[in-house]
Amino acid sequence: MPSASFLLYGANGYTGALVARMAARLGLNPILAGRDRGSIVQLATELELEHRAFALDDASAVEANLKDVPVILHCAGPFSRTSQPMVDACLRTQTHYLDITGEIAVFESLAARDAEARGAGVMLLPGVGFDVVPSDCLAAHLKRRLPAATKLTLAIQGTGRISHGTATTMIENMGRGGLIRRGGRLTPVPTAWRTRRIDFGRGEVSATTIPWGDVATAFYSTGIPNIEVYAALPQSARRMMAASRWLNPLLTAPAVQAFLKRRIKARPAGPSDEERARGASFVWGEVEDDGGAKCVSRLSGPEGYTLTAQAALAVVERTLKGDAPAGFQTPSLAYGADFILELEGVTREDVS
Numbered sequence: 001m002p003s004a005s006f007l008l009y010g011a012n013g014y015t016g017a018l019v020a021r022m023a024a025r026l027g028l029n030p031i032l033a034g035r036d037r038g039s040i041v042q043l044a045t046e047l048e049l050e051h052r053a054f055a056l057d058d059a060s061a062v063e064a065n066l067k068d069v070p071v072i073l074h075c076a077g078p079f080s081r082t083s084q085p086m087v088d089a090c091l092r093t094q095t096h097y098l099d100i101t102g103e104i105a106v107f108e109s110l111a112a113r114d115a116e117a118r119g120a121g122v123m124l125l126p127g128v129g130f131d132v133v134p135s136d137c138l139a140a141h142l143k144r145r146l147p148a149a150t151k152l153t154l155a156i157q158g159t160g161r162i163s164h165g166t167a168t169t170m171i172e173n174m175g176r177g178g179l180i181r182r183g184g185r186l187t188p189v190p191t192a193w194r195t196r197r198i199d200f201g202r203g204e205v206s207a208t209t210i211p212w213g214d215v216a217t218a219f220y221s222t223g224i225p226n227i228e229v230y231a232a233l234p235q236s237a238r239r240m241m242a243a244s245r246w247l248n249p250l251l252t253a254p255a256v257q258a259f260l261k262r263r264i265k266a267r268p269a270g271p272s273d274e275e276r277a278r279g280a281s282f283v284w285g286e287v288e289d290d291g292g293a294k295c296v297s298r299l300s301g302p303e304g305y306t307l308t309a310q311a312a313l314a315v316v317e318r319t320l321k322g323d324a325p326a327g328f329q330t331p332s333l334a335y336g337a338d339f340i341l342e343l344e345g346v347t348r349e350d351v352s
């Protein structure tokens with residue numbers, strides 16, 4: 001077996017396994033890791049890769065498993081529960097940290113460790129999946145087009161179903177309302193606060209505010225102080241989100257959370273290979289300055305989970321080549337606004 005290149009934690013999850021298979025096809029030779037030895041061994045045997053089994057609640061085991069590894073790609077979420085022990089160990093072992101979170105609180109907690117990471121010579125780059133690589137690169141492109149921009153609006157549209165992990169993360173964040181950035185500060189707003197019409201390139205559709213990762217990251221990438229993110233959702237989902245405002249205390253109750261998670265487990269783990277091959281994703285962005293000038297650009301690309309695996313591995317490859325600036329990074333801060341265009345199937349268009 002050739003020498004291993006990076007450690008992929010959470011390799012037995014839906015997204016982790018997708019990344020593992022794509023990495024094996026690309027000859028990247030990751031070490032597959034996770035807490036469930038049985039399923040990790042099974043996948044590693046199938047893909048003829050090295051494996052390690054360890055849980056995140058044992059700090060010395062995490063550290064021991066990272067000390068000979070230059071880069072970790074963390075795919076085990078919700079990251080509000082899993083990122084801190086991994087980052088703690090990475091800073092001790094000088095391992096570059098990548099993850100596929102989309103959780104605003106996680107981005108902010110890693111941004112707060114910037115100085116610590118610089119001191120350790122370690123890159124902390126969360127959000128290397130669909131959330132937030134395409135939208136972050138689009139935000140940086142728009143800032144480049146209108147350097148005086150003071151307002152950024154982003155919107156996403158995906159096709160197809162979501163995975164267990166994505167649904168679980170959404171459920172854990174339900175009942176907490178929405179978030180935007182206003183005057184540089186994270187500002188709570190009601191769930192489904194605003195709805196507007198957006199043309200992702202196939203005619204206008206309705207899109208509603210969601211607390212997507214860019215509310216955190218685009219501020220670090222562009223310095224733009226006012227940021228809103230929208231998602232194109234069916235009318236039924238928009239209505240449900242608006243109705244959930246009145247149910248917020250109920251939605252955070254442990255019994256309700258447990259019931260919803262049981263319902264998720266009864267569904268398929270995520271989109272099938274055929275669904276992903278048929279699917280697509282779209283990102284739209286608009287910047288405005290105080291004089292009323294506006295620019296609009298948009299991206300289209302592969303289905304979200306496919307794009308996540310592609311983007312995460314493109315970041316891994318850069319990092320392994322030593323292109324890993326120390327400290328907290330966003331995708332566009334580390335690799336530039338045009339990084340997204342390196343991924344197969346992604347195109348960008350300046351609309352106005």
Ligand SMILES: NC(=O)c1ccc[n+]([C@@H]2O[C@H](COP(=O)([O-])OP(=O)(O)OC[C@H]3O[C@@H](n4cnc5c(N)ncnc54)[C@H](OP(=O)(O)O)[C@@H]3O)[C@@H](O)[C@H]2O)c1
Pocket residue numbers: 010011012013014015016034035036055056075076077078079081082100101102127128129130131132163164165166167169269270305308
């Ligand atoms: N940024 C993006 O665009 C993007 C795209 C896809 C997924 N995601 C996020 O990635 C995460 C995983 O999604 P998924 O679809 O792969 O979910 P999944 O199929 O449910 O897999 C979850 C993985 O996380 C592991 N895990 C969960 N809690 C853990 C803990 N406390 N300690 C150690 N391992 C733990 C699970 O291990 P066990 O099997 O041992 O439970 C499993 O390997 C979710 O948070 C999701 O929102 C983000």
